[in-house]
Amino acid sequence: MFTLSFTYGHALFHSLVVSFFFSSYLLTVLILMVSYSEALQIIMSEILTELPMERVPLVLSLGRRLAEGIVAEENIPALPNSAMDGYAVQWHDTSGASETDPLRLRVIGESSAGEPFHEVVGSGQAVRIMTGGILPKGADAVIEVESTEEEGEFVVVKREIGLGTAVRSPGEDIRAGEEIIPAGKRLEPGDIGILASLGITNVPVRVKPKVGIIATGNEVIDPHRKPEVGQIRNSGGPALFAACVQAGAEPIDLGIVGDDREELLDALETGLQYDILLTTGGVSAGRYDLVQHLLPELGVEIRFHKVNIRPGKPVLFGVLKEGDRKTLAFGLPGNPVSSLVTFLTFVVPILEKMLGGTYRPNSLQARSEETILKNDAKRHFLRGILSYKDGEPYVRRTGTQSSGAMSSMSRANCLILFEEEKNRIASGDLVEVYLLSSTS
Amino acid sequence: MFTLSFTYGHALFHSLVVSFFFSSYLLTVLILMVSYSEALQIIMSEILTELPMERVPLVLSLGRRLAEGIVAEENIPALPNSAMDGYAVQWHDTSGASETDPLRLRVIGESSAGEPFHEVVGSGQAVRIMTGGILPKGADAVIEVESTEEEGEFVVVKREIGLGTAVRSPGEDIRAGEEIIPAGKRLEPGDIGILASLGITNVPVRVKPKVGIIATGNEVIDPHRKPEVGQIRNSGGPALFAACVQAGAEPIDLGIVGDDREELLDALETGLQYDILLTTGGVSAGRYDLVQHLLPELGVEIRFHKVNIRPGKPVLFGVLKEGDRKTLAFGLPGNPVSSLVTFLTFVVPILEKMLGGTYRPNSLQARSEETILKNDAKRHFLRGILSYKDGEPYVRRTGTQSSGAMSSMSRANCLILFEEEKNRIASGDLVEVYLLSSTS
Numbered sequence: 001m002f003t004l005s006f007t008y009g010h011a012l013f014h015s016l017v018v019s020f021f022f023s024s025y026l027l028t029v030l031i032l033m034v035s036y037s038e039a040l041q042i043i044m045s046e047i048l049t050e051l052p053m054e055r056v057p058l059v060l061s062l063g064r065r066l067a068e069g070i071v072a073e074e075n076i077p078a079l080p081n082s083a084m085d086g087y088a089v090q091w092h093d094t095s096g097a098s099e100t101d102p103l104r105l106r107v108i109g110e111s112s113a114g115e116p117f118h119e120v121v122g123s124g125q126a127v128r129i130m131t132g133g134i135l136p137k138g139a140d141a142v143i144e145v146e147s148t149e150e151e152g153e154f155v156v157v158k159r160e161i162g163l164g165t166a167v168r169s170p171g172e173d174i175r176a177g178e179e180i181i182p183a184g185k186r187l188e189p190g191d192i193g194i195l196a197s198l199g200i201t202n203v204p205v206r207v208k209p210k211v212g213i214i215a216t217g218n219e220v221i222d223p224h225r226k227p228e229v230g231q232i233r234n235s236g237g238p239a240l241f242a243a244c245v246q247a248g249a250e251p252i253d254l255g256i257v258g259d260d261r262e263e264l265l266d267a268l269e270t271g272l273q274y275d276i277l278l279t280t281g282g283v284s285a286g287r288y289d290l291v292q293h294l295l296p297e298l299g300v301e302i303r304f305h306k307v308n309i310r311p312g313k314p315v316l317f318g319v320l321k322e323g324d325r326k327t328l329a330f331g332l333p334g335n336p337v338s339s340l341v342t343f344l345t346f347v348v349p350i351l352e353k354m355l356g357g358t359y360r361p362n363s364l365q366a367r368s369e370e371t372i373l374k375n376d377a378k379r380h381f382l383r384g385i386l387s388y389k390d391g392e393p394y395v396r397r398t399g400t401q402s403s404g405a406m407s408s409m410s411r412a413n414c415l416i417l418f419e420e421e422k423n424r425i426a427s428g429d430l431v432e433v434y435l436l437s438s439t440s
Numbered sequence: 441m442f443t444l445s446f447t448y449g450h451a452l453f454h455s456l457v458v459s460f461f462f463s464s465y466l467l468t469v470l471i472l473m474v475s476y477s478e479a480l481q482i483i484m485s486e487i488l489t490e491l492p493m494e495r496v497p498l499v500l501s502l503g504r505r506l507a508e509g510i511v512a513e514e515n516i517p518a519l520p521n522s523a524m525d526g527y528a529v530q531w532h533d534t535s536g537a538s539e540t541d542p543l544r545l546r547v548i549g550e551s552s553a554g555e556p557f558h559e560v561v562g563s564g565q566a567v568r569i570m571t572g573g574i575l576p577k578g579a580d581a582v583i584e585v586e587s588t589e590e591e592g593e594f595v596v597v598k599r600e601i602g603l604g605t606a607v608r609s610p611g612e613d614i615r616a617g618e619e620i621i622p623a624g625k626r627l628e629p630g631d632i633g634i635l636a637s638l639g640i641t642n643v644p645v646r647v648k649p650k651v652g653i654i655a656t657g658n659e660v661i662d663p664h665r666k667p668e669v670g671q672i673r674n675s676g677g678p679a680l681f682a683a684c685v686q687a688g689a690e691p692i693d694l695g696i697v698g699d700d701r702e703e704l705l706d707a708l709e710t711g712l713q714y715d716i717l718l719t720t721g722g723v724s725a726g727r728y729d730l731v732q733h734l735l736p737e738l739g740v741e742i743r744f745h746k747v748n749i750r751p752g753k754p755v756l757f758g759v760l761k762e763g764d765r766k767t768l769a770f771g772l773p774g775n776p777v778s779s780l781v782t783f784l785t786f787v788v789p790i791l792e793k794m795l796g797g798t799y800r801p802n803s804l805q806a807r808s809e810e811t812i813l814k815n816d817a818k819r820h821f822l823r824g825i826l827s828y829k830d831g832e833p834y835v836r837r838t839g840t841q842s843s844g845a846m847s848s849m850s851r852a853n854c855l856i857l858f859e860e861e862k863n864r865i866a867s868g869d870l871v872e873v874y875l876l877s878s879t880s
Binding site for chain 2: 393
């Protein structure tokens, strides 16, 4: 915490000096420029109202975050059963059996999955058993069908087996009382299988955080419209909407708002009712960049504005507290690439925290396929293409790294981290990359 | 193709010999035991009816596979515009400018995003410009606001810039005529942004392949029911349902069918109307394993039965041809782990192919954290946990590898490949792993 306060102070001092030069652009907000790690720390240190739990039908729980740990109430399997098709026997009866010197046991019945055999298996006896069939009393092992042959009332056993061979013990998969899926886990098909086997058909998951999205700018028009000179279609809004869905949140599209004070105030007020508010545009030093001025008027405390990164430098973060509840407000840059990169690097981590997951970036080291230079002291997040050659990870840039180039984001499957203090990545160097999604 | 035919012949010979011993269990179907690579090759060599295209609204296209390549009809940006907030100028006017020796230019207007400046910028003049603002005629560079100061009608310029500084050229992001997203790509947020910027609000995607799922077995009951002795809840069905959703298919739950010939024939006939039919259970050597006998009665040609893998050995694959259309039928094992592993290793690749994607398993090399032994010549797919330590991938098993243990599937985020010919993986060895999903 000391580090954080110190940094704050430092940033504040820096910004006071700097703001002297920019006073015409900085009417009410001080620039609180921080580093990436400081920014992330500030965001993640927010203590949030816990999102409530809801129950959803099993088939709809895929990809949701579990709200409470699942503790098994029963052993699975409940009773010892057979792992194979074969014959339930007393293991010592097979002693010495081989292909050339087989043994014979009398088949006294059958235990299929669903129809157990209710008598006791004695020495010299066998019960035909199917995979999943309950092991009959008296039996202590199963000889697989492939090592046997049936001859009338007898089964010929061609192999010696040990105690417990091919028998699944009670609780071998899941033990009663054990926490079998931890709270916060994102449910995958294997989890759906477990929940089904435990009879949990209404699954307790965390309510999806609601994220209001506002695109700002006089030049921005709806994607279905034809742009006139100087107009551009809203691409950041739809991209963020999709990114929210992918991150397990519930996006609310609040549309496009021009650089009009009253209209924007209205939209921001609506957006601040949700768990998170995202705006795109309106946070640069430009004269029409209103978001940074209007958020404080609505009671939002600005925690930082501008981060020492590229793309995404003008990103703004603030908090609205109203009684028990909080809204986190992110002013993302207007460039669609910058808004998506800052969403991934700042918003996804806090969404994960709200959902009860433990955020750790899905990062790995890969070998750079090219030499990359930079001449500033910012942290760069380069759009990259990760590929595996003989199982070894390699990475290269997507091409143009212009923050206007949405195509670079489409081609990318990872972000390449280029640290503040570094100015050169040589071809063959190991670099850290953050995976964006499953590559295929 | 020669290899394939040869392998077929070899497998057939082998199965004829083997079937001599198992004749009591093998009434109508020969065992066509193949290796994993052979099995995959047989599946992937099926020439399929192409799935039709459908158009979905932009917001619903996330995660869908693009049915046709997207070719840009316009340049993005359409006109040269500013990458920063600053002043549009003639670059040579800044020649020699510095902090200590600044230059002054007359500000003659403003070009904001959405409101272009319509006059011409001459020498000695500047136009205030916002990020995204159209570069006015006459100007050929933008000096960023941070290197300037406004003084009445003038702007003080404190840095020399070059031709084209901070100017985005037309087509810099997307060039008209360029294929910007290829057919078959799974749409990610960045793609959604591109589609929006091109005005493509109804997106041509591949129709989801329909997959019928039947769980078989007298012992299997619906997950909401309480099992009696010898009964187990259907976990394989729901897990496969979820896995289909995750793989981009449309699952149809055809319920649970007991080991009753007529009932099963009915269900299989229904399932064979879809693009793919999955059954769980009923393909082992057990006496009640009916699926393998009934599929041929319905016209399905069995291409292989049993693969030299673990888990999942009894997997069966066949094809029903009816005029122009084909149904691929997979008889997956009854164990929920085996059914999920065989789904991932056999069904996902063909689903990807049907959707127009190019299947390449998401595999990488990781260092084993433990020594692992096996004593058979099967290919094993071990449930593993992949983690990164300082960006380097490590993998360990989830614990019990019993094919009944669904919990191993829930904890796993990858499958560890243990090849046929190997019997030992030493701690520290590099092994190949297949990623199951994003780890978090």
